[in-house]
Amino acid sequence: MAVLLKPAIEFLAVRRGGTYIDATLGLGGHSWEIAKRLGAQGRLIGFDKDPAALTRARERLGNPPPELVGDWPEVDFVHASFAEVAKHVAPATADGLLADLGVSSMQLEDAARGFSFQAEGPLDMRMDPHSGLTAEQVVNRFDERELADAIYEFGEERRSRRIARAIVRARPIQTTAQLAEVISAAARPMNQAERRIHPATRTFQALRILVNRELDDLRALLCPSERNMGARRGPRLLSPAAEVVKPGGRLVVISFHSLEDRIVKDAMRDGARDGLYRVLTKKPVTADEEEIDRNPRSRSAKLRAAERT
Numbered sequence: 305m306a307v308l309l310k311p312a313i314e315f316l317a318v319r320r321g322g323t324y325i326d327a328t329l330g331l332g333g334h335s336w337e338i339a340k341r342l343g344a345q346g347r348l349i350g351f352d353k354d355p356a357a358l359t360r361a362r363e364r365l366g367n368p369p370p371e372l373v374g375d376w377p378e379v380d381f382v383h384a385s386f387a388e389v390a391k392h393v394a395p396a397t398a399d400g401l402l403a404d405l406g407v408s409s410m411q412l413e414d415a416a417r418g419f420s421f422q423a424e425g426p427l428d429m430r431m432d433p434h435s436g437l438t439a440e441q442v443v444n445r446f447d448e449r450e451l452a453d454a455i456y457e458f459g460e461e462r463r464s465r466r467i468a469r470a471i472v473r474a475r476p477i478q479t480t481a482q483l484a485e486v487i488s489a490a491a492r493p494m495n496q497a498e499r500r501i502h503p504a505t506r507t508f509q510a511l512r513i514l515v516n517r518e519l520d521d522l523r524a525l526l527c528p529s530e531r532n533m534g535a536r537r538g539p540r541l542l543s544p545a546a547e548v549v550k551p552g553g554r555l556v557v558i559s560f561h562s563l564e565d566r567i568v569k570d571a572m573r574d575g576a577r578d579g580l581y582r583v584l585t586k587k588p589v590t591a592d593e594e595e596i597d598r599n600p601r602s603r604s605a606k607l608r609a610a611e612r613t
């Protein structure tokens with residue numbers, strides 16, 4: 305279920321005949337709404353790291369509703385991280401870029417992908433199953449200190465040291481259920497507030513962020529860096545997002561936890577200071593009660609938007 309769909313489409317201000325980038329296709333929920341507004345002259349470029357997501361999105365976006373068959377945009381599917389958007393999209397050609405971060409419901413609900421502590425599965429957690437370390441490799445190979453630091457930094461988990469110690473003692477750990485059990489035994493809820501979330505929530509979040517280098521990718525998309533500077537760019541450092549979106553185009557990012565939101569907020573603020581963006585959301589847009597009831601995942605969603613100047 306696409307989160308914050310209405311505000312996302314409004315802030316993108318989709319223009320008929322325009323070119324839009326969906327940096328995180330997922331199941332294509334946001335893309336579907338963009339495509340409907342683009343018309344046959346429009347173009348949609350969708351990225352995902354996960355080949356299974358691309359397959360699903362391709363099926364969905366390849367089947368326009370009958371009344372729009374002759375009025376459907378060209379859709380390109382790119383199997384790559386959005387960190388590489390500038391390698392696939394020419395400078396200043398996009399009217400908008402949307403990034404709806406994190407994992408999709410399809411990934412979470414497929415026990416075989418290992419994202420969820422609520423279903424028994426292998427400890428994988430890779431969005432791209434063909435690249436990088438699995439969560440199992442991280443859990444069984446990292447030393448206690450590295451594990452504790454990652455759980456603290458990416459999970460904002462205060463009991464990271466205790467959890468890391470328990471993980472190291474319980475090795476080898478092979479399944480999500482086994483890991484969830486080890487964490488639950490090591491970090492029993494101390495008060496009512498802690499009882500509200502499963503003790504494994506933060507550690508699973510940390511492992512997922514680490515395995516998929518999620519914050520690195522987000523920084524690589526939104527922040528200018530020497531490494532992102534190509535020979536063709538001028539003296540001003542541009543992030544890939546600022547490079548591909550044309551003046552007047554929109555950047556819309558939906559994040560799901562404070563670590564991501566901080567990166568988005570700082571990147572938009574710095575971009576505004578450097579004359580690259582006009583920030584359109586003073587405060588982040590959040591889901592209303594009705595959306596939260598329908599889709600509990602939207603509870604932590606924060607949308608920020610900016611216009612390229």
Ligand SMILES: C[S@@+](CC[C@H](N)C(=O)[O-])C[C@H]1O[C@@H](n2cnc3c(N)ncnc32)[C@H](O)[C@@H]1O
Pocket residue numbers: 305306307327328329330331332333334335351352353354357384385386387404405406407408409431521522
């Ligand atoms: C929350 S879902 C997107 C849902 C989508 N907006 C929809 O309406 O169905 C996030 C998707 O982004 C993908 N993803 C996450 N990080 C990525 C990255 N750095 N580059 C490309 N895709 C990424 C995930 O594989 C997942 O399919």
